[in-house]
Amino acid sequence: MTTDTFPASGRPVRARRGLWSRYLRRPVGVVALAVFLLVVAAALLAPLLAPHDPNFVDYTLTKAPPGPDHLMGGDSAGRDIYSRLLYGARTTLYGAAVACLTGILLGVPTGVAAGYFGGRTDRICSSISDGVQSVPGMIVLLIVAAGTGSNFTVLMITIGVFMAPGYYRISRSRALAVRREPYIDAARVAGLTNVQILRAHMLRAVRAPIVIQSALTGGIAMGMQAGLQFLGIGSASTPSWGAMMNDGYRNMQTHPLILLWPSAALGITIAALAFMGSVLADLLSVRAEPGTRAGRGSAPAAGDEAPTGEPAHPVEGSALRIENLRVAFGGPDGDKRVVHGVCLDAAPREVLGIVGESGSGKSQTVLSVLDLLPAGGRATADGIWVGGREIGALPRGRRHALLGTEIGYVPQEPMTNLDPCYTIGHQLVEPLRVVHRLPKAEARGRAREILLRVGITDPDRVMASYPHQLSGGMAQRVLIAGAVAGRPSLLIADEPTTALDVTVQAEVLELLRELQEEYGMALVIVTHNFGVVADICDRVVVMKDGRVVETGPVGRIFADPGDPYTAELIRASLDDTESRIDLDAAHDQAGQAVEA
Amino acid sequence: MKDGDGGPLLEVNDLVVDYRRGQTTFRALKGVSMTIGPGECVGLVGESGSGKSTLGKAILGLAAVTSGTIGFAGQDITRARGAARRRLAADIQVVFQDPYGSLDPTMTIGQILAEPLTASGAPREEARAAVAEMLEHVRLPSDAVTRYPSEFSGGQRQRIAIARALVRRPRLIVCDEPVSALDLTTQSAVIDLFIDIQRETGVSYLFVSHDLGVVRRICHRISVMYQGEIVESGDNERITRDPEHPYTRRLLLASPVADPVRQAERRRTWLGLRVG
Numbered sequence: 002m003t004t005d006t007f008p009a010s011g012r013p014v015r016a017r018r019g020l021w022s023r024y025l026r027r028p029v030g031v032v033a034l035a036v037f038l039l040v041v042a043a044a045l046l047a048p049l050l051a052p053h054d055p056n057f058v059d060y061t062l063t064k065a066p067p068g069p070d071h072l073m074g075g076d077s078a079g080r081d082i083y084s085r086l087l088y089g090a091r092t093t094l095y096g097a098a099v100a101c102l103t104g105i106l107l108g109v110p111t112g113v114a115a116g117y118f119g120g121r122t123d124r125i126c127s128s129i130s131d132g133v134q135s136v137p138g139m140i141v142l143l144i145v146a147a148g149t150g151s152n153f154t155v156l157m158i159t160i161g162v163f164m165a166p167g168y169y170r171i172s173r174s175r176a177l178a179v180r181r182e183p184y185i186d187a188a189r190v191a192g193l194t195n196v197q198i199l200r201a202h203m204l205r206a207v208r209a210p211i212v213i214q215s216a217l218t219g220g221i222a223m224g225m226q227a228g229l230q231f232l233g234i235g236s237a238s239t240p241s242w243g244a245m246m247n248d249g250y251r252n253m254q255t256h257p258l259i260l261l262w263p264s265a266a267l268g269i270t271i272a273a274l275a276f277m278g279s280v281l282a283d284l285l286s287v288r289a290e291p292g293t294r295a296g297r298g299s300a301p302a303a304g305d306e307a308p309t310g311e312p313a314h315p316v317e318g319s320a321l322r323i324e325n326l327r328v329a330f331g332g333p334d335g336d337k338r339v340v341h342g343v344c345l346d347a348a349p350r351e352v353l354g355i356v357g358e359s360g361s362g363k364s365q366t367v368l369s370v371l372d373l374l375p376a377g378g379r380a381t382a383d384g385i386w387v388g389g390r391e392i393g394a395l396p397r398g399r400r401h402a403l404l405g406t407e408i409g410y411v412p413q414e415p416m417t418n419l420d421p422c423y424t425i426g427h428q429l430v431e432p433l434r435v436v437h438r439l440p441k442a443e444a445r446g447r448a449r450e451i452l453l454r455v456g457i458t459d460p461d462r463v464m465a466s467y468p469h470q471l472s473g474g475m476a477q478r479v480l481i482a483g484a485v486a487g488r489p490s491l492l493i494a495d496e497p498t499t500a501l502d503v504t505v506q507a508e509v510l511e512l513l514r515e516l517q518e519e520y521g522m523a524l525v526i527v528t529h530n531f532g533v534v535a536d537i538c539d540r541v542v543v544m545k546d547g548r549v550v551e552t553g554p555v556g557r558i559f560a561d562p563g564d565p566y567t568a569e570l571i572r573a574s575l576d577d578t579e580s581r582i583d584l585d586a587a588h589d590q591a592g593q594a595v596e597a
Numbered sequence: 598m599k600d601g602d603g604g605p606l607l608e609v610n611d612l613v614v615d616y617r618r619g620q621t622t623f624r625a626l627k628g629v630s631m632t633i634g635p636g637e638c639v640g641l642v643g644e645s646g647s648g649k650s651t652l653g654k655a656i657l658g659l660a661a662v663t664s665g666t667i668g669f670a671g672q673d674i675t676r677a678r679g680a681a682r683r684r685l686a687a688d689i690q691v692v693f694q695d696p697y698g699s700l701d702p703t704m705t706i707g708q709i710l711a712e713p714l715t716a717s718g719a720p721r722e723e724a725r726a727a728v729a730e731m732l733e734h735v736r737l738p739s740d741a742v743t744r745y746p747s748e749f750s751g752g753q754r755q756r757i758a759i760a761r762a763l764v765r766r767p768r769l770i771v772c773d774e775p776v777s778a779l780d781l782t783t784q785s786a787v788i789d790l791f792i793d794i795q796r797e798t799g800v801s802y803l804f805v806s807h808d809l810g811v812v813r814r815i816c817h818r819i820s821v822m823y824q825g826e827i828v829e830s831g832d833n834e835r836i837t838r839d840p841e842h843p844y845t846r847r848l849l850l851a852s853p854v855a856d857p858v859r860q861a862e863r864r865r866t867w868l869g870l871r872v873g
Contacts, residue, residue: 183699190657191713192686205703358780502644507851532853535860555857573781574855575810580833581817
């Protein structure tokens with residue numbers, strides 16, 4: 002139960018409620034939002050803010066330069082540009098809002114329905130969406146303008162219709178992704194109708210992308226709207242930025258300022274929307290924080306914590322030795338330490354198990370040896386030795402040259418570690434040609450030989466196959482073949498059997514054991530399963546919360562665990578516990594004892 | 598409790614399920630029969646692709662049945678759709694394997710747990726009381742209602758999923774690998790929770806798992822599936838200690854035990870079986 006208690010209140014709360022505050026922490030986002038709010042305020046308060054009637058013509062003001070009474074001067078008809086700009090913001094925002102709303106109303110429900118129901122609904126909706134996209138929008142807009150006497154609202158609704166496919170496509174792809182989530186099945190089993198599922202789960206899923214899309218759509222709608230007004234479409238009595246640009250354009254040679262004001266207003270508003278959209282997109286998608294990606298510089302310091310674990314062999318006689326390894330991940334809330342000074346080693350021909358629960362830092366420890374930590378992770382150590390040679394201080398290129406030659410690596414997920422675009426043969430032969438500089442024919446021969454060795458009976462067929470044509474167990478054999486093809490002295494396997502069925506797991510463990518003996522490799526195997534440890538390991542390192550709890554030979558660890566945590570983990574394996582029948586008998590007995 | 602009083606709660610008879618993919622058809626279940634009594638836990642063990650999850654899905658109405666019947670409390674539910682299926686939601690519930698995908702990340706725990714109740718038209722007040730009670734049942738603090746799934750660990754999320762399954766007081770819960778994504782210590786705590794809840798509420802479980810150790814701990818009876826068929830059924834002790842079918846024996850021996858000396862011996866036996 003110890004690991005399953007409720008999180009302490011001190012734990013930072015992540016995700017949803019944080020979105021707003023995370024947005025406000027981005028300077029670009031804050032500036033863009035402030036600019037946009039300013040435009041909105043200007044539009045709403047135009048009657049209060051505008052010093053003059055926007056349509057009042059004062060001939061003395063014609064093409065006047067900016068002055069104290071007329072901040073931006075007058076236009077070619079003698080109207081106050083500043084007042085017209087404020088009122089023009091109303092037109093612009095109203096138009097953009099109408100267009101976005103139309104797009105959302107048409108695109109989102111159809112997109113969600115198409116993604117959720119699929120089949121015929123999807124085919125019909127998608128054809129309509131594609132059809133709308135292939136219609137030349139500007140021509141339709143001009144026809145609509147002519148037909149409706151340039152009714153502004155109708156025009157903006159028409160623009161919205163052309164924006165609908167954008168909304169449709171995002172909603173559909175989100176719904177397609179969410180439809181396969183188990184929580185949709187759970188909702189169905191819970192007795193929700195399709196309508197309830199669409200409303201409760203699907204609309205929630207598309208909310209965020211729709212907001213982002215609206216920021217972009219709004220900008221585009223403003224641009225198109227200004228374009229129409231520039232062409233002279235729209236009411237002459239309502240001030241608009243597009244019409245003002247037209248006026249400025251005609252006097253561009255003599256009075257460039259008249260063009261500058263509305264163009265700047267439009268440009269800044271669209272840019273603000275675009276930046277808001279991109280900041281939101283950045284926050285909502287799972288991307289590494291920009292600061293941490295390049296942040297290899299600041300390494301986790303030794304700190305005041307004592308290193309845990311101790312090596313059992315001299316440096317010269319070890320296949321792998323790690324001293325005082327620290328790993329930290331950079332994040333928005335500062336560095337998070339995941340490994341706190343770990344020491345361990347493995348002798349040649351020894352099988353070392355690193356065992357622990359999720360979050361114990363066991364994978365991070367071996368990934369540091371490989372220099373393959375995920376983005377944002379940084380490792381420092383007093384020393385990392387492979388085959389008695391210090392490699393911790395080598396430059397990255399030299400470190401990576403060790404992979405495939407000195408060190409072989411078998412990952413956890415066989416499928417995601419094979420490139421779906423290339424045949425198995427290609428993925429095995431290329432490293433041999435590049436790293437070991439073997440001629441093509443020889444590399445093929447070697448790959449074939451190794452596939453036979455890992456128990457693949459028809460290597461030629463497998464080499465011609467693509468990863469999706471193989472089963473999980475077969476794919477793991479291929480990866481093991483790739484890992485040992487370079488005859489490494491150290492093979493590192495990170496949870497190599499966790500994604501596999503038990504019967505396949507037994508086969509893969511047997512294969513690893515045979516290869517380790519045959520090639521005389523040291524094998525470091527990371528696992529959470531004490532059964533796997535008992536099956537294959539000579540020595541064990543038990544880890545918890547980034548520290549070594551204890552180290553020892555496998556027999557001693559199981560017979561006489563030195564730490565209560567180790568004992569708890571071993572007890573948690575279910576192979577020798579009481580069965581349900583025993584448990585019920587004990588329960589009944591206890592019940593009778595209470596009654597008696 | 599297992600036999601007698603009114604016959605089994607669930608009765609699956611000669612069930613066949615086909616998955617169609619373009620032109621080809623894959624027969625996932627090849628005539629499977631089984632029963633579950635009230636208050637009983639029946640385990641379904643097998644490898645990936647053996648059809649064990651498909652059987653659970655067919656019972657839940659998430660997979661289309663080709664032939665055969667599924668009876669629940671004397672009623673034929675093989676092809677229950679629409680309103681009939683929604684009525685079954687009061688009696689048959691599910692806990693999925695993936696503690697991350699099975700909770701909508703945009704909803705609070707309170708909303709997630711209340712959903713099955715409000716969807717069936719229960720008043721809000723009643724739903725709120727039931728949610729609080731369920732949280733207590735699965736040993737989560739009551740302030741969880743305002744939090745989001747991302748704030749909980751895998752084991753806690755699985756407790757939330759269990760609470761959601763329980764909230765309408767069903768008579769059968771289909772558990773599809775509910776502990777296989779959890780750490781070992783968390784796993785045993787969640788298994789104990791399943792057992793306690795069964796004793797308190799008398800609910801029946803169909804417990805789907807690839808791990809014989811897990812089903813031995815929680816199930817009264819076990820069926821072993823292989824390539825769409827049940828190859829062996831029997832009570833817990835017999836299947837996990839003295840299996841008859843060669844596949845069950847291979848499966849049992851393939852899972853390594855946390856004892857180096859016994860494991861070495863088991864491996865030798867397993868190697869013998871593999872060659873033979």
